[in-house]
Amino acid sequence: MTTQTPDVFQVVADPSRRQMLMLLSKESMTINALAENFDMSRPAVSKHIKIMYNAGFISITDIGRERHCTLKQDGFNQLQDFIDYFDKFWETKLKKLAAVMNKRSSTNRK
Amino acid sequence: MQKEIRQTWFFHQSPEEVWDYLTKPELLALWLMKTDFQPVVGHKFRFVCSVINDCEVLEVNPYKKLSYSWRTNSVSTGKPFDSKVVWTLTQKGDGTELQLVHDGFTALEDVTGHDEGWTRCGNRLAQLSSPVKQ
Numbered sequence: 335m336t337t338q339t340p341d342v343f344q345v346v347a348d349p350s351r352r353q354m355l356m357l358l359s360k361e362s363m364t365i366n367a368l369a370e371n372f373d374m375s376r377p378a379v380s381k382h383i384k385i386m387y388n389a390g391f392i393s394i395t396d397i398g399r400e401r402h403c404t405l406k407q408d409g410f411n412q413l414q415d416f417i418d419y420f421d422k423f424w425e426t427k428l429k430k431l432a433a434v435m436n437k438r439s440s441t442n443r444k
Numbered sequence: 445m446q447k448e449i450r451q452t453w454f455f456h457q458s459p460e461e462v463w464d465y466l467t468k469p470e471l472l473a474l475w476l477m478k479t480d481f482q483p484v485v486g487h488k489f490r491f492v493c494s495v496i497n498d499c500e501v502l503e504v505n506p507y508k509k510l511s512y513s514w515r516t517n518s519v520s521t522g523k524p525f526d527s528k529v530v531w532t533l534t535q536k537g538d539g540t541e542l543q544l545v546h547d548g549f550t551a552l553e554d555v556t557g558h559d560e561g562w563t564r565c566g567n568r569l570a571q572l573s574s575p576v577k578q
Contacts, residue, residue: 343525417549421449424544428453431465431475435457 342412345389350374351382355391355405362404448547455540459507459533462540466510466531483510499529508533514546525549 346352354368369379383403386392390408394401455462465471467483477491483504491497495516503511511530528548534541 347525417449420546421451424449424451424546427476428451428542428544432453432455434471434475435455435461435465 364400
């Protein structure tokens with residue numbers, strides 16, 4: 335397994351962050367508006383935002399005094415890469431299985 | 445929206461022989477990973493390579509179906525995420541059709557299971573299916 339894969343999973347492993355991403359999938363929101371949907375302190379919301387920002391799931395734009403959050407593709411692409419990785423992993427392994435079995439079968443037939 | 449890995453392969457060996465390769469640790473080590481697998485429901489085991497995958501047997505239907513949970517730990521943080529692997533064996537002629545489904549990536553469920561609003565970011569996620577290999 336490659337080392338860059340699971341970090342994006344840490345982002346979406348948290349239910350609150352998943353919910354934030356879902357809310358942002360409908361429309362971009364300010365951090366304050368986002369915080370109103372959650373029973374947690376504003377600093378706690380900001381911490382989640384920062385984690386999602388660092389992982390490339392959202393971008394933040396300052397408009398006036400407000401900070402607007404918008405979904406960003408990068409983090410999701412990494413999730414896609416992870417699935418692709420596992421798909422290739424199994425393909426490689428199953429090819430090997432076929433090779434191993436065929437070798438054994440032909441050996442047995444001798 | 446699909447979020448699973450699905451592959452179908454044909455082998456010239458019988459379902460019994462393919463089953464052995466899915467369930468016997470010494471044979472699994474030849475093509476997959478080192479493991480202490482046993483075909484017993486509830487048995488907890490590991491697949492070990494560069495990372496450790498903690499697994500538990502969920503279903504054993506000899507020569508037909510085998511499934512186990514698959515928990516991979518993050519290399520960087522050590523935190524786990526869960527998924528599920530299901531093998532289905534079907535006799536076809538003088539060989540075996542083997543289907544693999546790897547899904548249930550729990551961390552993805554909410555994010556990808558949401559049908560609305562993913563016009564910007566959802567397009568890539570919508571492609572989480574894989575071509576069938578024969």
